[in-house]
């Protein structure tokens with residue numbers, strides 16, 4: 001979906017001026033409005049503590065909502081509990097503790113489908129097309145997998161319920177650069193298979209490179225939005241949120257090469 005210019009029409013998920021927090025009197029989200037259209041891959045970036053995870057948790061009914069609302073395909077789902085949201089088509093992969101380590105891969109996937117056990121083989125076939133390695137290893141305990149493999153099991157588990165939108169909290173965190181690349185590729189594949197995705201990422205540049213549109217969340221508000229490319233090219237976004245390190249390194253390399261060329 002990257003570089004897509006066709007305007008998608010149907011809004012799958014929307015948060016409207018969401019206000020939410022944990023402690024009385026302290027709001028972490030201060031009016032966050034984002035929307036995910038059908039088929040889109042949306043990235044949320046922003047500094048540590050901006051409220052990115054809180055936004056996903058608020059959508060998924062895990063943080064008290066104090067204002068605004070959450071809508072799934074036009075239907076209000078504000079403050080519904082996670083099990084209800086899963087039935088309605090919201091899939092969530094939290095950053096941590098997202099697999100059951102003592103269970104096998106298959107058992108983890110069965111847990112993902114606890115509300116529709118009869119559909120297992122059909123959904124398993126879908127998931128295995130995206131993650132073929134899982135089929136061969138379905139009897140292996142999730143606790144013995146690498147971080148990247150666990151992330152794949154966690155995403156697969158959420159996909160078992162055939163979600164219309166998948167929420168991912170920092171899917172590349174803690175992975176080696178090679179595994180990060182692989183994870184981003186898989187997410188793009190999941191999206192191409194028809195699943196709308198809302199992804200929070202620390203790895204902001206990489207996230208913006210693959211997403212259709214992005215939002216910069218700062219102090220609990222959506223500070224900037226645009227296509228991934230627009231945000232990458234926006235000097236303010238670069239300066240405030242992406243850092244100038246990559247450009248500096250490029251400039252240094254170019255300067256270092258110049259004497260050889262002369």
Ligand SMILES: Nc1ncnc2c1ncn2[C@@H]1O[C@H](COP(=O)(O)OP(=O)(O)OP(=O)(O)O)[C@@H](O)[C@H]1O
Nearest residue numbers: 022023028046047048049050051052053054055202
């Ligand atoms: N369970 C909690 N109880 C109280 N405050 C919390 C809780 N969880 C998060 N916070 C606070 O909410 C704020 C936003 O946290 P959040 O985890 O949403 O940020 P984030 O943007 O995901 O940051 P990071 O990039 O570090 O993951 C932080 O100031 C944090 O201390």
Ligand SMILES: [Mg+2]
Nearest residue numbers: 052053054170
């Ligand atoms: Mg977070």
